[in-house]
Amino acid sequence: MSNEIAPQNSDETDIADNANDLAIAAAAHKAERKAEYKELAVQGLWKNNPGLVQLLGLCPLLAVTSTVTNALGLGLATMLVLICSNITVSAIRHWVPKEIRIPIFVLIIAAFVTCVQLLMNAFAYGIYQSLGIFLPLIVTNCAIIGRAEAYASKNPVKQSAFDGLMMGLGFAIILLLLGAIREILGQGTLFDGANLLFGEWASVLRVEVMQLDSQFLLAILPPGAFIAMGILIALKNAIDNYLKARKVVDTEQVIERVRVNFDS
Amino acid sequence: MAFWIASSPHNHNHTKTPNLMRLVMYATLPGVIAQWYFFGWGNLIHIGLAMATALICEFTVLSLRKKPISHELFDGSALLTALLIGICLPALAPWWISVIGTMFAIVIVKQLYGGLGHNPFNPAMAGYVVLLVSFPLQMTLWQPPLTLVAVDLNFTNTLTTILTGFTVEGYSVEQVRTSIDGFTMATPLDTLKTNTGLGLTVLESIKNPVFGDNFALGWEWVNAGFLLGGLFLIAKKAIAWQTPISFLISLFICSFISYSLSPDSSASTMFHWFSGATMLGAFFILTDPVTGATSNKGRIIVGLLAGLLVYLIRTSGGFPDGVAFAILLCNMSAPLIDQYTRPRTYGHLKGDK
Numbered sequence: 001m002s003n004e005i006a007p008q009n010s011d012e013t014d015i016a017d018n019a020n021d022l023a024i025a026a027a028a029h030k031a032e033r034k035a036e037y038k039e040l041a042v043q044g045l046w047k048n049n050p051g052l053v054q055l056l057g058l059c060p061l062l063a064v065t066s067t068v069t070n071a072l073g074l075g076l077a078t079m080l081v082l083i084c085s086n087i088t089v090s091a092i093r094h095w096v097p098k099e100i101r102i103p104i105f106v107l108i109i110a111a112f113v114t115c116v117q118l119l120m121n122a123f124a125y126g127i128y129q130s131l132g133i134f135l136p137l138i139v140t141n142c143a144i145i146g147r148a149e150a151y152a153s154k155n156p157v158k159q160s161a162f163d164g165l166m167m168g169l170g171f172a173i174i175l176l177l178l179g180a181i182r183e184i185l186g187q188g189t190l191f192d193g194a195n196l197l198f199g200e201w202a203s204v205l206r207v208e209v210m211q212l213d214s215q216f217l218l219a220i221l222p223p224g225a226f227i228a229m230g231i232l233i234a235l236k237n238a239i240d241n242y243l244k245a246r247k248v249v250d251t252e253q254v255i256e257r258v259r260v261n262f263d264s
Numbered sequence: 265m266a267f268w269i270a271s272s273p274h275n276h277n278h279t280k281t282p283n284l285m286r287l288v289m290y291a292t293l294p295g296v297i298a299q300w301y302f303f304g305w306g307n308l309i310h311i312g313l314a315m316a317t318a319l320i321c322e323f324t325v326l327s328l329r330k331k332p333i334s335h336e337l338f339d340g341s342a343l344l345t346a347l348l349i350g351i352c353l354p355a356l357a358p359w360w361i362s363v364i365g366t367m368f369a370i371v372i373v374k375q376l377y378g379g380l381g382h383n384p385f386n387p388a389m390a391g392y393v394v395l396l397v398s399f400p401l402q403m404t405l406w407q408p409p410l411t412l413v414a415v416d417l418n419f420t421n422t423l424t425t426i427l428t429g430f431t432v433e434g435y436s437v438e439q440v441r442t443s444i445d446g447f448t449m450a451t452p453l454d455t456l457k458t459n460t461g462l463g464l465t466v467l468e469s470i471k472n473p474v475f476g477d478n479f480a481l482g483w484e485w486v487n488a489g490f491l492l493g494g495l496f497l498i499a500k501k502a503i504a505w506q507t508p509i510s511f512l513i514s515l516f517i518c519s520f521i522s523y524s525l526s527p528d529s530s531a532s533t534m535f536h537w538f539s540g541a542t543m544l545g546a547f548f549i550l551t552d553p554v555t556g557a558t559s560n561k562g563r564i565i566v567g568l569l570a571g572l573l574v575y576l577i578r579t580s581g582g583f584p585d586g587v588a589f590a591i592l593l594c595n596m597s598a599p600l601i602d603q604y605t606r607p608r609t610y611g612h613l614k615g616d617k
Contacts, residue, residue, distance in 0.1 A: 213358075218398040227372065 037162055044166025051174030052236050056143035060134045061175060062225040066186065069193045071179030072172075073127040077116050077135060079168030082144050084112045086164030089152040096153070105148045106139070113139045126196030143171055174232070181228045186219035188212040281380070284502055285340025289347055291497045292548060295489035296351060302409045302482030305422040306355025311347055313359055314366040318346035321370040329375070341380045345369050348388035348548060352541065352588070353395075355407040356437050359426050361399060365391040385595045386555045389588045396588065405437055406451045409482035412473055415440050452480035453540045454584040456531055465528040479532070480539035487543040494547025503551040506563040511546045512537065514571025522579070530579065542574070545587035555595040561605040562598070569601075570594045 050056045057078070065071045088108050089096075096104055117135050120128040128135065138144070147167050152160040183189060188210040194202040218224045299307050322342040326333045349365050369391030377383045396403045410417060417440065421431040430436055452474050459469035469475075478484055497503045515536055522530040536542065550556060550570055557566045570590045577586025608614060 214399060214401060216364075216398050217400070218394055221397070223397075 036159065040159065040163050041166045044163065044168075044170045045173070046170070049170040049174065049236075050143040050146075050167055051171050052233055054143065054146065056146055057141040057171065058229075060137060060141060061171075061178065062222055062229065064131055064134045065175055065178040065182055065225055066220045067183045067193060068176060068179040068191050069127065069197050070130055071175040073120075073124070073131055073197050074134060074138075075168075075172030075175040077120065077131075078138055078141060078144070078175075079165070079172050080116055081109065081112045081138055082147060082168040082171075083161055083164035085109045085144055085148055086152040086160040087157055088112075089148040090155060090157045090160035093153050101153065102145075102149070105145055105153075109144050109148070110139045124197055126193070130193070130196060143167065177232065178225060178228055181232075182219045182224055184209050185216050185228075186224070187215050281339045281341065285344045287500060287502050288497065288548065289340065289344055291493035291502075292347060292351065292490070294492045295486055295544065298482075298485040298489035299351065302411075302485060303355050303407055304410050304417045305419045306357075306407060306417075306426065307350055307353065309423055309426055310353045310355070310357070310362045311350030314346035314350040314362045315343055317363045317366040318342040318370050321367050322375070325371055325375040329379075331379070336379070339380065342370055342374075345374070345387045345391075348544075349391050351544065352388070352392045354403060354405045355422070356405045356425050356440065357402050358429060361395055361402050364398075365395045368394045381554055383554060384599075385592055386549055386552050389549055389591050389595075392588045393592060396583070404454075405441065406454070407441060408474055409476075412481070413440060414442075451540070451584060452483060452535075453578065456535075457578075457584050460529055466531055467528070478538075479535045483540070484538040487538045490543035490547060494543065497547060497551075503547065504560070504563055506560055507551050507556060507567045508546040510564040510567030511550055511571045511574075512542075512567075514568040515542065515575055516571075518572055518575035536575065536578070540578070540585040541587040545570075545574070545591060549587070549591055550594065555598065557598045557601050557605070559602055559605045559607050561607070562601045565601050565605065566594050566598055569597065 044050075048054060051061055060074055060078075064074050085105070085108050089105055092104075113136060116138070117128075120131075120135065147164060151163050155163070180190060183192060188208065190207040190209055191202075191205040194205040198205075216224075219228070296307070296311075319337065319342065322337055323333060326336055346366050346369075349369060350362060353362055353365070369387035373385055373387040373390040374380065374383045407413070407417075415421070415431060415433070415435050417425075417431075421433075425431050425437060425440065431440065452472075455472050455474055456466065456469055459472075460466070474481055476482070476484070494503070494508055498505045498508075516533050519530065519533045519536040523532055546567075550567065557563045573590035573593055574586050577583060577589055581589075583589070
């Protein structure tokens with residue numbers, strides 16, 4: 001802190017200085033925290049998206065995204081488990097021996113998955129049945145243990161919770177996108193069976209996008225998921241490349257300006 | 265004066281891709297004509313639809329990929345893919361079947377993998393399998409030979425059936441496919457499979473009119489047409505003889521073994537040769553230079569494997585014909601087979617790497 005090396009001319013100025021410094025420090029700290037949260041959000045939603053970039057948890061991602069409803073159900077369940085496991089892992093991070101951290105993480109995740117599974121069994125039985133084995137299989141979703149190992153075990157609780165939220169959101173968004181693409185191509189509807197997740201009123205959400213004579217089975221079967229996923233990843237990379245190319249043009253302009261200054 | 269110095273080999277082979285593709289397309293003519301004669305206009309209409317779709321898709325993807333359009337669009341490979349898809353489809357399938365199949369074949373199977381020469385799977389067969397898996401109902405709308413159809417299937421009738429599902433007089437596809445005595449007719453392979461499942465012997469099932477006098481009414485001539493075209497291609501050295509010959513021999517051996525063991529429940533060797541897509545697959549699809557094996561030994565192994573797979577899928581698989589699936593599986597194994605059947609380079613000893 002600068003108040004230690006500040007010349008001690010008078011007490012008044014010192015106190016004023018001190019308060020001023022503290023305010024600056026607090027502001028800097030706040031800005032830093034804000035930047036950290038922003039970075040976490042960008043990482044989870046775009047740069048390091050568990051679905052598009054890390055390609056973690058592909059098994060449920062490809063298997064259950066045949067409709068938007070299934071995708072939403074699994075996305076919410078995964079997000080909940082991810083936030084809770086991140087918080088717990090981060091809270092106990094000082095007391096977990098390094099050698100056996102993985103089994104402990106798995107136990108924590110399994111406990112939360114069991115909770116989510118029992119909750120869904122009780123309150124959303126239809127979606128519980130249609131997700132089937134992929135609900136308990138969230139335990140093996142590498143995105144969750146990956147975040148526990150890579151982030152939550154090294155960072156404070158608040159940041160870890162936010163990281164879990166953002167990573168879960170990124171994963172859920174990809175699930176939803178894939179579900180929407182496959183449902184429209186496969187059966188020409190959106191939100192078919194939403195009443196399984198939200199209750200009876202949600203059956204009005206069902207949208208008939210186009211009238212198909214027969215289902216396009218490829219989109220509903222896993223190969224369609226692979227192809228749609230590949231196209232989504234390609235799209236993401238194309239956008240990244242486009243942004244990168246635009247950035248390069250900007251820096252080139254800067255260099256030109258410097259050269260003009262040098263000559264003059 | 266400067267001499268143009270070229271390195272060996274000093275042979276004068278001016279075969280270019282468009283010429284080869286055109287030659288293969290001409291070679292399908294006997295088979296396509298036989299198809300037209302026995303099954304009517306349906307396949308020709310589908311070929312036209314598929315070709316138009318293929319050109320549009322190829323143009324779009326090539327312009328997106330910033331490739332030389334005039335050079336690659338007319339190299340004939342897209343047209344050949346479309347032609348093969350059109351030949352494979354059931355004659356009375358709705359129009360969007362050939363459009364979706366060709367789109368998938370050109371955009372995803374061929375161009376997304378990097379265009380001609382980079383695709384691991386035969387585009388026509390991958391497109392066909394996508395259709396077969398996605399639209400099982402439409403893809404089994406096989407039309408019986410014209411002589412067995414009660415409705416007059418002229419060009420306009422076929423066209424309206426493909427576009428709208430009904431003939432000009434208002435007959436539906438199902439009615440067209442039904443014979444005078446009220447039975448829906450399938451392909452010979454399909455009929456045989458169903459009947460064998462019902463416990464009938466082969467001798468009893470081939471009394472069904474779809475089998476005709478020899479092996480399979482109409483289909484035998486279509487296959488003979490493709491055999492003729494294939495022999496023409498071999499004579500022109502456009503395709504290697506090893507693949508089709510080993511494929512046919514393998515299919516012959518498999519069917520011969522089961523036919524000699526239990527003639528009641530298995531079809532004859534010639535039935536397997538002259539029904540379904542055997543000859544088309546053997547001479548026009550397995551021999552694809554991009555997706556097949558490249559060494560001579562490798563070609564023989566791929567042919568043998570394909571024959572065995574076709575026989576296994578036909579007799580104990582879920583589908584009546586298995587040429588497309590067998591060829592895709594062989595495409596997958598071709599690089600590995602090539603890896604283990606590398607020919608000895610001149611000057612090296614056997615086993616020398």
